[in-house]
Every structure is written in structure tokens, then in C-alpha cells.
Amino acid sequence: MRFQVLDILPHLTNPVTGREIRPDERFAQALTAARYAEQFGYDGVALGERHAGAFLSSGVTVLLGAIAATTSRVRIQTGVSVLSIHDPLRVAEDYATVDQLSRGRLELVIGKGNELRQLPMFNVENGEQWDALAEKYELLRRLWREESVTWQGRFRGPLHEVTSLPRPYAGAPRVWHGSATTQTSAELAARWGDPLFSANAIQPRDNYTVLIEHYRRRYAEHGHDPRLAYVAAGAGFLYLADTTQQAREAFGPTYERLVAYFNQPGNHTPGNEMTFATIDDAVARGPVLVGSPQQIAEKILWFHEAYRHDLQSFSLPTMIPHEQQLHMLERLAAEVIPVVRKAAPTTLWSDQDPYGGRPAAHGRTVADAAAEVEKRNRGSRTHM
Numbered sequence: 001m002r003f004q005v006l007d008i009l010p011h012l013t014n015p016v017t018g019r020e021i022r023p024d025e026r027f028a029q030a031l032t033a034a035r036y037a038e039q040f041g042y043d044g045v046a047l048g049e050r051h052a053g054a055f056l057s058s059g060v061t062v063l064l065g066a067i068a069a070t071t072s073r074v075r076i077q078t079g080v081s082v083l084s085i086h087d088p089l090r091v092a093e094d095y096a097t098v099d100q101l102s103r104g105r106l107e108l109v110i111g112k113g114n115e116l117r118q119l120p121m122f123n124v125e126n127g128e129q130w131d132a133l134a135e136k137y138e139l140l141r142r143l144w145r146e147e148s149v150t151w152q153g154r155f156r157g158p159l160h161e162v163t164s165l166p167r168p169y170a171g172a173p174r175v176w177h178g179s180a181t182t183q184t185s186a187e188l189a190a191r192w193g194d195p196l197f198s199a200n201a202i203q204p205r206d207n208y209t210v211l212i213e214h215y216r217r218r219y220a221e222h223g224h225d226p227r228l229a230y231v232a233a234g235a236g237f238l239y240l241a242d243t244t245q246q247a248r249e250a251f252g253p254t255y256e257r258l259v260a261y262f263n264q265p266g267n268h269t270p271g272n273e274m275t276f277a278t279i280d281d282a283v284a285r286g287p288v289l290v291g292s293p294q295q296i297a298e299k300i301l302w303f304h305e306a307y308r309h310d311l312q313s314f315s316l317p318t319m320i321p322h323e324q325q326l327h328m329l330e331r332l333a334a335e336v337i338p339v340v341r342k343a344a345p346t347t348l349w350s351d352q353d354p355y356g357g358r359p360a361a362h363g364r365t366v367a368d369a370a371a372e373v374e375k376r377n378r379g380s381r382t383h384m
Contacts, residue, residue: 001309001312001343002043002310002311002349003043003044003311003313003314003337004042004044004046004075004232004311004314005034005037005042005046005313005315006048006234006313006314006315007045007048007057007315008047008050008055008315009030009056009057010054010055010318010319011026011055012054012261012319014320015253015254015257015319016253016254019319027056029318029322029325030067031066031070033045033316033326033329034070034071034074036330037074038071038072038074040329040330041333041337042329042333043074043311044074044077044107044311044313045067045071045074045075046313047060047063047064047078047079048079048080049078049082050082050118051085051118051122052115052121053115053117060078061094061097064076064078065098065101068106069101072361073105074105075105076102076107077107077109077176078108078109079109079197080178081095081108081110082113083111083133083137083140084111084130084136085122085124085129085132086136088137088139088140088143089143089156092140092144092164095108096144096165096168096173097166099168102359103169104359104360104361104364105361106169106173107173107174108173108174108175108176109175109177109178109197110133110137110176111177111178111185112129112130112132112185114180124155128155130184131154131155132155133185135153135154137175137192139151139153139156139159140175141172141175141192143162143164144164144167144172144370145171145172145370147163148163149163149164169359170358170368170369171358171368171369171370171371173370174195174369174370174373175192176195176197177189177197179196179199179211179215180199180202181203181211183214186215187218190218190222191222193222193225193228193373193377195228195229195231196212196215196229196230196232197232197233198231198309200233200234200287200303200307201235201236202274202275203275204285204286205302205306206306208233208306208307209306212306212308215229223380224380225376225380230353231307231308231309231310233303233309233311234287234315235288235312235315236282236286236287236289236314237255237289237315237316237317238288238289238290238296238314238315239255239288239289239290239291239328240289240291240293240296244295247283247292248280248283248290248291251279251290252279255290256277256278256279259276260277276288287303289314293335293336297335297336297340300336300340300344310346310348311348316328354366354372354373354376355373
């Protein structure tokens, strides 16, 4: 199992204490958490992207560039990049820049976004975001794999012999497809032979199991190499304490008020309400990682029993003091991750994964990881 720390940079007043952090402090905390994650041995750090609501993640590429410049080993990801509302040419340019700054550590996670209010801000009609995502991803793939691209589509003006610069560091970065609840992103991932990133954040485990199994079935039907059908799973907030009861008591009031806020009309996509309203229900059946180290390890392995996933993502409880967040980050690395890694091994980012040696920090053993993946997929289809 690999581990990622995700921050979507919520900027909320603590609903219990009334505490609010200034934006400059919040950005500094995100950069510090990334450095500590690398120091503690985490595999990836990710930042989300939101353009409506109480979030500070609209300028995500700027922050990812800062993380790239101040870390040296940890993989840098998004969670998600809202490609449905963006110009793929700018996405190709901006993220190739981060890829070069990090010397090949970038992996993009794309999606249509979970915030309807941002659609009109970018002139995207509600209902068109799925078609926009599919078309824009096809163009992004070409821009990262080809030079002198000529193209015409529905959701941006035509291109004539365009070569995006800078070029990516070592062939196209890996792209994951984020899916919160629907199978549309899973279909897109399966079509292109890309990995799937399940949100695993707001609904019961069985719902995400159906989504992931659908992805694996469709991936195989497209004839891709099944060894590369990697799956990641998110989680709710992390809150680690000596005992599960202590974690419930400390985090429960904050969690329950955050759920009430999220489930208000306008604060989520209809149908994506958070299912687990109480902390007890969330700990017992939901996606939160709240409890003792043993409880959290067991919870992740409970996810893995259903998902057979390769990468576990989680978010720190950013409304509590930052020093306390970093202490939890360190304890998780020392007391939980070794147990889970031993019980749930994976080939993701190993020498069996073409992207394992793509970054300079990991040897740059593959000149073009994307081309190697496509070669393996062609070979798999030949033997069908």
C-alpha cells in the first residue's frame, strides 16, 4: 500500500471553537505538511482544486510549484484537477512546468469537479461537464504526447500545429481519474487504460466497491494490461489519538457540524450528501480514519478487503492546531503505515510499474513511461 496526504485547502471557521486561520498561514501550513510528509516517508502529497465555496485552492498550480521546489522525493498529485472547466492547453503548459520543476514527480488526478457553483464561472453549462471532461482529456493526452497538434472540438477554439511548452519531463505524466459517486469517470479511465481514484469519502463502502469493480471489468474489456489497473481510495478526515474513544470525543463535535454544513443546499452536488451524520456511525461504517492507531490500520485494511486498492489517501483535520496535525502525521507513519504496507503490498511505483522509475529522484530509469504503458497495453490486446 502507498500513502498520500491530500489537502483541498478548506478555509472554514472551526464550528466549535470559532477559530479561523489567515490565508497566508493556511498556505504556509500546506507547504509545511508536504515537507513533513516527505520527511516521514509518505509516497505522495496532493492538493485539491475548488473555485467556489470556502476554499483557498483556486491557484493550485502555484502551490504545487512551491511544493516541487521545496521537496525532492515525494510524488506530487492533484485531488482533483477540474479539467472540465479549464483549457487543456493551459493545463498541459502549467502542469508540465510543475513536472519539470519536480523532475518527473507529477501525477495528475482529473475530474469534472464536485461543485456546481463553479460551472457558470467558467462558462460551462450544468450537464455538459462530463462531455467537456472527455473531450478536454483527449486533447490533453495529445498535447503531452505529440508535437504540432491540429485539433477542433466543442469546448474550445481550434488549434493548428501547436506544440505545448514546456514538454513534460519524461513523457506524459500519469493521469488518474477521480470519481466521487458515478461510473462515468470510471468508464473514461477504463477506456484509456488509466488508473482510478475513488473518493471513498461520503458514501458506504459497498457503493464504492461496485464502482471499482465496474472499472476493473471495463478496463479488462478494453484489453489493457490488468497489472496496471491501479486503484486509489480516499478517506474522510484523519484524527488519531491513543484510544478510539478519545478520538471520538475530541473530533466528534467538529465532524458533526462539518457534515451539517456540507449537506446544506449549495454546498455539494445534489446526490452527493455525506451519509454518515454522527461520529459513531462514521467510525463504525463510514470512510473517516478516526481512532487509535490499531483502529485506523484495521479500517484501512477493511477498505482494502473490498477495494484491493494500491494507494490510500487521507486528509488532516486542518481546523485543529497545525502542530497537532503534524504529530498525527508522524504517528500514522510510525504506527499505522508499516502494519498496512506489510498486509497489503502493491507494485504501484515499484520497478514493476513503468512510472516507478520516471522521476529523477527514483532513477529516471524509463525515458517515456506513458509510451511503455501503451506498449504493454498493446501487447495485452494482442494476446486476447
